[in-house]
Amino acid sequence: MKLAFLYAGQGSQHAGMGKDLYDAYPAFGAAFDAPSLDFDLKETCFDDPNGIIGETQYTQPCMVAFAAGVTAVLREAGICPDYAAGLSLGEYSALCAAGAFDAKTAVELAAFRGKAMADAAIGIESAMYAVLNLDRATLADCCKAAAAEGVVEICNYNCPGQLVIGGEKSAVEKAAALAKQAGAKRCLPLAVSGPFHTTLMQPAGEKLSAKFAQMTFAPLGCPVLFNCLGRENTEALPVAELLVRQVQSSVYMEDTIRRLAELGVDTVIEIGPGKALSSFVKKTVGDAIRCLPVETAEQLQAAIAALKGA
Template sequence: MKLGFLYAGQGAQHPGMGADLYEKYPAFRAALDGADAGFDLKTVSFSDPDGVLNETQYTQPCMVAFAVGLTDVLAEKGIVPAAAAGLSLGEYSALYAAGVLDGRTAVEIAAFRGRAMADAAAGVESAMIAVLGADRETVAAACAEASALGVAEPCNFNCPGQIVIGGEKAAVEKAAALARERGARRCMPLKVSGPFHTSLLKPAGDALRRRFETVAFREPKIPVLHNCLGGQRTAEDTIPALLERQVQSSVYMEDCIRAMAALGVDAMVEIGPGRALSGFVKKTLPGFPVLAVETAEEVEKLPELLKEVESR
């Protein structure tokens, strides 16, 4: 059975994530114990006593360490991906699953990326708003018109009818108002700390480019669907260049999901925390098998659930 792994992005984190996995599985413990994020990663992930888990520089390494550990646990059970993708930050976890980065390096880069993104967003009065019920052309046109007030760009194409716009607050709010006037069903402000995946994050991209000069990227063992392409890279693309581009340009998650299905996977497995990507799959490919796994209980149930999918 061919599985596509989907890795959650920033926003799905919550205190307590991974605590039961750490207690039960040595592979998960090894991943977290071996990670170096520059702070006590386990304390932040499990109890977050100082309330910092939702801060970008803490969120990102915690999420990647969780994904690395859970990927290792599933591998011990013979559950491995035939293809991988991730939402934004989740792309780093997908690269780990593909053998491009080792776990320790993936966490270290995620910590660096979180700091670089926080630095780039500092001092910018920004906003991100999810536009529901509008097509890509409508949202793009609204952003183009609103750009007279500042940066307003589509930054996440999550699934049909769900597009996130981001940038400078006044321009983003204008773009959302224009989208509503042109038929959008609803516009929802998001609680985020910066204009992620917009051109305002170019300083973070520049910092990542310099950081990547010291990182060894291996060839992927399985296909990886890249956010900024909405599919696999070409011979002209390098992974470091794509990651530099990713942080400051649109995430085409809907396209990645479609591309993964086109590779012939039989089911997709969301590596949590959260179930946002499962929702995207259901809206993008109605009826396509998708399962989510986050807890030790769900890990234990997963083999049987996959057998059920296979027997359909």
């Protein structure tokens, strides 16, 4: 068996996520107790009395703490990945799993990244649309044709038949209309707070670059497949450079999933709320990769039992 850990990005977060895991596993709880943040991580994640978990500066540390906690429990059970990857924010959890930095650092970095991205979005009327059943080249042409209206780019290559465009609202809406004319089955507006994974996030990239210059990344204990490459880092580029690129360029999740299959991965643990990544895997490589989604204590117990019995 070859195993990959695949980490969810923001969008699937919800109040209450991880509460049962926190109560059941001390190793999970450590990921929430160690970070030093300017808000109450446990309160926001488990109860969200202030209704802020959907705001990116809070979403990101909550999601990474959840992921780091699940990873710690799996590691405690003797389950470690042969490869790791994540969708957008999930890349930080993948790097944590690979040993680039510890869980406390991962959560604090996610909080910094969330604030940097929120700040970069201030003053921009933005939009993102999921575009269904249109090929990459045709959608790229639609974005090019809409560029007179402003910035619009393909920001996510999720799986066959599902691409995401983002940027300035008028340009994105124009590109979506052109995509419909070009044969897209549907163009669905997404509830997001900024033009993520577009060149409009360059200010966030600059802040991250300055932050990373003060850090040292440890050698990776397993290969990580990076969003901006769609594969592992075969050129040995600095991790910091890839993370700076990631925040302001496209996420190649479909390419990543295909590469995992090429590498012989036959089992994926999807770590995070929801089953979006399991759906992407299914739509990309069919039954070639078994997916074990982990959001609850019950699912985590079942995944551990399945893998220990493999």
